[in-house]
Amino acid sequence: MSLAHRAARLAVCSAVVLVAAACAPEPEKKAADQPATAASCAPGKLATVASGKLTVGTDKPAYAPWFVDDDPAGGKGFESAVAYAVAKRLGYGPDHVAWQTVPFNSSFAPGAKKFDFDINQVSISDARKKAVAFSSGYYDVRQAVVALKSSKAAKAKTVADLKDVKLGAQVGTTSLDFIDDLVKPTQKPAVYQKNDYTKSALKNGQVDAIVVDLPTAFYITGAEVTDAKVVGQFENTAGTPEQFGLVLDKESGLTSCVTGAVDALRKDGTLAALEKKWLSDAVDAPVLK
Template sequence: MKMAQKHNVLTIALLALMAMVVTPVLAQEKTPNDPRLFTPGKLTVSTSEPSYPPWVLDNNPEAGEGFEAALVYALATELGFKKEDVVWVDVTFDGAIAPGPKAYDFSVQQISVTPDRAKVATFSDVYYQSDKAVIALPTSAVAGAKSFADLKAAKWGVAVGTTDFDYVTNVLGIADAAVFDDQAGVFQALQGGQIDATVAALPTALYATCCQVPEAKITAILPKDPKDEGLGLLFAYENPIVPWINEGLAALKSKGTIDELAKKYLIADPSIPEITQ
């Protein structure tokens, strides 16, 4: 056999061998055995500890109750996973949004999609965008507010570095809001009379007025934050499974599953007044 012919035969054999190796791998992509998963065969999801209603009920995401816990299991089913194949890990909010590799497939804990975060992590398509809500004591002057002008007369408090801080400053036009290290500090100030009101995403406000600050109430519903794109699942930067996860989310949206979960877990009292300007 001539040298050129031997070379061609070897090349063909090598390509055939490579095809035998590559084809099974490609065939498993977008299945529960996708080799690109953190642990093939499992959908590994992080959330905070503790997790709060209405996002996760009873601090037990494995039960699948609460908007985000139920969403994850609906998504897992859509992608072909069994319920027992969903693995939950505890990661703080700060840990989730920090740059670097992730020891899970994605994080779900009410993470707003922002340009700055998108520089160091990759988000799924938005799965929920919330109205904002005013949280105040019933005796506060804010309790009867009917306009943004009325709201400006109050003493506001918000947690530093949050979309709530940006909303109070840029949307409501409050330039002198008191700033606290975290939301717990905000609620303590509200209870102590240091501030009249704070603002939060509606589901957060529902939980706060139910369990964290039961003496407070939601006094008004405010428009969505125009600079807050909504909540997304957060992945390590340029994680290749994101398009597959987005396909699953799109299917849930088209079936009305996400709307049904929102109605089940994220509904406010319809008698609460809305302030739009």
């Protein structure tokens, strides 16, 4: 075979290889990487944990004003109402929403989830995104300080005024982060597994003050520890607001659909209306600087 013949044959073979490579199927993407489409988010047709149902997680007790009467399925309270509004957007009526008890810290811990999404005042953070996925934010939140009216903490006007008081918060929360990172108290803060324990510690005088989200602070002082007051709220120092988001499995194929539902509820005014209905009294507190 001549050199010219060999060169021609090599060129043809190379072209065949290139065509075959170009036509080879691309590696299949994981469901969580796929962009949302009208077909993939078809109402009531999502690949949910339980076929034909949307499984929603939250902690127990389910606190007001996020839930009413410790009943997530009642549709009353801001987060219960938001959950059902998201479900409706995804094509699931109230009869097709199943609630599951999920401890707060478990909701964003690493590992597979038995819920489609969890709603439980979980703030979106980069650290938590390493273990779970989040929807877009459904509520912009501030952290607040609650103290017994007789406590020295009740007179605080600035963050510096809180440095020498005994503070408490629930473990794993941004409330605790604000104590550690912003207040930096001289005394180690008391840490509790549940908000119920945190409130009991305040009521019994085991701590001078506690840090919780602002709506919860107003509920505590208005209905649970009536001899306490909302001392003030912390200002946003991060540039972007702290937001609560719906928690999903890290590899969930529903994340884009759930985010689309939350975004639609924000755009059409539903989230604002629900906030006004359930949280309207929890907006006015002095800012601690």
